[in-house]
Amino acid sequence: MDKILKCSNLSKNYGNVEALKNCNIELKRGRIVGLLGPNGSGKTTLIKLINGLLVPTNGELLVDGKKIGVETKKVISYLPERTYLDPNVKVYEMFEYFKDFYVDFDINRARTLLHELGMKEDSRIKDLSKGMKEKVQLILVMSRNADLYILDEPIAGVDPASRDYILDTILNNLNKDATLIISTHLIYEIERILDDVIIIRDGNILYQGETKALLEEHGSLDEWFRKEFRYVKTI
Numbered sequence: 126m127d128k129i130l131k132c133s134n135l136s137k138n139y140g141n142v143e144a145l146k147n148c149n150i151e152l153k154r155g156r157i158v159g160l161l162g163p164n165g166s167g168k169t170t171l172i173k174l175i176n177g178l179l180v181p182t183n184g185e186l187l188v189d190g191k192k193i194g195v196e197t198k199k200v201i202s203y204l205p206e207r208t209y210l211d212p213n214v215k216v217y218e219m220f221e222y223f224k225d226f227y228v229d230f231d232i233n234r235a236r237t238l239l240h241e242l243g244m245k246e247d248s249r250i251k252d253l254s255k256g257m258k259e260k261v262q263l264i265l266v267m268s269r270n271a272d273l274y275i276l277d278e279p280i281a282g283v284d285p286a287s288r289d290y291i292l293d294t295i296l297n298n299l300n301k302d303a304t305l306i307i308s309t310h311l312i313y314e315i316e317r318i319l320d321d322v323i324i325i326r327d328g329n330i331l332y333q334g335e336t337k338a339l340l341e342e343h344g345s346l347d348e349w350f351r352k353e354f355r356y357v358k359t360i
């Protein structure tokens with residue numbers, strides 16, 4: 126199965142809001158994929174559907190050829206846009222918790238990454254800054270040996286000096302057959318690492334394919350995005 130993700134005519138409505146409309150997406154293994162689109166375009170909705178946190182209104186969604194359920198959750202490592210860390214535990218306790226919970230969690234990798242980012246295992250989560258908490262959460266997610274990593278805004282709160290390190294860390298720790306989906310508005314920062322992009326507008330897939338093709342045509346994804354989605358005042 127060379128496709129890790131397949132969405133067929135996938136739709137999701139919230140009441141009468143059509144957040145995703147008949148989306149068809151196929152992702153191969155071993156790719157780094159940017160999930161891009163303006164605010165409210167449907168990115169988080171798609172991510173929640175893949176993680177089984179929402180149920181589609183219509184259409185089908187397969188991860189590794191399987192319908193969303195216990196088996197697909199085992200192979201997905203997910204970084205949500207909001208922190209879920211218990212403020213009262215220490216970092217090493219989170220590591221141990223992940224080790225008990227996920228058989229694919231590599232605690233030594235987590236310790237190394239934490240050390241390289243200058244943080245300590247005996248820090249209590251509530252004593253960390255917002256950006257430090259984000260780093261811990263990203264370390265937890267990237268220290269699993271998953272087939273599909275889904276990162277919703279992974280570097281938004283991280284200082285610019287750490288961003289490159291984190292992106293390189295992501296690349297260096299990724300198994301060659303694993304696929305990584307990154308949803309972010311920081312396009313300039315990540316475009317260099319993307320193999321493919323999915324661009325969503327108003328719940329429709331506007332573009333899906335190799336980043337190279339867009340870069341050849343437009344020079345920079347970030348500039349293309351700014352032109353394509355330029356805010357036009359209508360009143």
Ligand SMILES: Nc1ncnc2c1ncn2[C@@H]1O[C@H](COP(=O)(O)OP(=O)(O)OP(=O)(O)O)[C@@H](O)[C@H]1O
Nearest residue numbers: 139142143144162163164165166167168169170171
């Ligand atoms: N729980 C909800 N109830 C009702 N409408 C919702 C809900 N969640 C999202 N929506 C709507 O669905 C659409 C898509 O939202 P979604 O959060 O998926 O967008 P997004 O691309 O992730 O946006 P952002 O970049 O701002 O995070 C928007 O119109 C939003 O208002």
